[in-house]
Amino acid sequence: MQREITRELVRRLLPGRMAESNKGSYGSVLAAAGSMAYRGAAALCTEGALRGGAGLVYLASVEPVIQLVLSRTPECCACGCRTAANGGIHPQDADALRRWFADRPTVLLAGPGLGESAADVCKALLGRNAPWAGAVLDADALNALAAGKYRGDLPANTIMTPHPGEAARLLGLTVPEVQADREGAAVSLAEKYHCVAVLKGHHTLVAAPGGTVWRNETGNAGLAKGGSGDILAGLTAGLLAAGLKQGRTPENAAVCAVWLHGAAADRCAKRRSMTAMLPGDLFEDLGWILGELGR
Numbered sequence: 001m002q003r004e005i006t007r008e009l010v011r012r013l014l015p016g017r018m019a020e021s022n023k024g025s026y027g028s029v030l031a032a033a034g035s036m037a038y039r040g041a042a043a044l045c046t047e048g049a050l051r052g053g054a055g056l057v058y059l060a061s062v063e064p065v066i067q068l069v070l071s072r073t074p075e076c077c078a079c080g081c082r083t084a085a086n087g088g089i090h091p092q093d094a095d096a097l098r099r100w101f102a103d104r105p106t107v108l109l110a111g112p113g114l115g116e117s118a119a120d121v122c123k124a125l126l127g128r129n130a131p132w133a134g135a136v137l138d139a140d141a142l143n144a145l146a147a148g149k150y151r152g153d154l155p156a157n158t159i160m161t162p163h164p165g166e167a168a169r170l171l172g173l174t175v176p177e178v179q180a181d182r183e184g185a186a187v188s189l190a191e192k193y194h195c196v197a198v199l200k201g202h203h204t205l206v207a208a209p210g211g212t213v214w215r216n217e218t219g220n221a222g223l224a225k226g227g228s229g230d231i232l233a234g235l236t237a238g239l240l241a242a243g244l245k246q247g248r249t250p251e252n253a254a255v256c257a258v259w260l261h262g263a264a265a266d267r268c269a270k271r272r273s274m275t276a277m278l279p280g281d282l283f284e285d286l287g288w289i290l291g292e293l294g295r
């Protein structure tokens with residue numbers, strides 16, 4: 001049975017901003033994102049994590065992507081990596097990053113724009129004894145997982161954010177099969193991978209192993225543009241980093257993220273139209289929605 005995500009629920013579950021606090025109070029995110037082919041995905045997901053409230057956001061990527069992102073968002077900290085032959089992060093540098101973050105509790109956001117480097121990068125970052133406080137896996141990180149390119153036992157507090165194409169690969173189904181039983185697919189993903197599953201699309205579903213299936217009613221077809229999912233992944237990671245510091249669960253972070261993302265899109269469509277709105281426009285509306293919720 002599905003339960004609708006409401007504004008009131010989100011108001012209760014959102015991490016607070018306390019007067020007596022500092023950036024360490026809201027957790028850190030490391031985004032492993034972007035490659036020579038997909039540069040903008042890193043910009044959108046890191047801004048999503050910052051605007052979702054994380055105290056610190058690091059970006060691990062190849063130098064041209066780092067330069068793009070820092071010129072847009074200087075708040076982001078840079079972990080510059082060498083470029084592998086496939087245009088992505090060099091796997092040796094991913095391995096060094098895992099060691100560097102081992103004693104710095106951080107949420108890993110992996111996938112947006114990683115392209116062909118995703119398998120090597122995820123193998124290095126998510127190998128045995130992965131140090132992450134939590135993880136958000138999206139896009140190419142999910143395709144590499146589906147292809148068995150790295151171990152399937154994910155860190156505690158993992159959220160995956162597949163669209164129906166990625167969900168089909170993860171479950172060994174076709175897209176029409178996933179769409180014919182979206183609730184069954186979301187629950188199967190959560191149970192198979194022992195994580196919170198966000199099955200995106202019109203009326204996104206959130207499922208945790210053995211938990212409620214949440215249905216999101218916000219959002220519109222203006223989101224059907226490349227980049228919307230990168231923003232959702234970043235926003236989810238930011239909310240997870242801040243929420244884990246305040247005793248919130250990954251399920252709480254996913255529920256808040258999908259509702260806020262869709263509510264920002266509904267507000268954005270009123271001023272920009274579904275046709276002309278861009279994913280990056282959502283950030284302004286997200287600020288208004290969070291402000292109305294007192295955050």
Ligand SMILES: NC(=O)C1=CN([C@@H]2O[C@H](COP(=O)(O)OP(=O)(O)OC[C@H]3O[C@@H](n4cnc5c(N)ncnc54)[C@H](O)[C@@H]3O)[C@@H](O)[C@H]2O)[C@@H](O)CC1
Pocket residue numbers: 037038039040041042111112113114115139140163164165166175200201202226227229230
């Ligand atoms: N500006 C950028 O740098 C962007 C980079 N991107 C990156 O591009 C790479 C490839 O991602 P893609 O998602 O395009 O590739 P995929 O091949 O995973 O997904 C595209 C296919 O998935 C299926 N699908 C997706 N949503 C669906 C829905 N709601 N209903 C039914 N079927 C659906 C469709 O078959 C569609 O053709 C990723 O690394 C991604 O992060 C994209 O996020 C777009 C923007």
Ligand SMILES: Nc1ncnc2c1ncn2[C@@H]1O[C@H](COP(=O)(O)OP(=O)(O)O)[C@@H](O)[C@H]1O
Pocket residue numbers: 139162163200201202203204218219220221222223224225226227228229230231232261
């Ligand atoms: N018609 C729609 N109605 C509501 N939400 C949508 C619609 N189309 C796309 N979205 C949302 O937009 C995002 C698209 O993510 P994704 O397919 O991963 O795109 P990309 O990786 O290209 O940015 C998801 O959050 C999805 O739920």
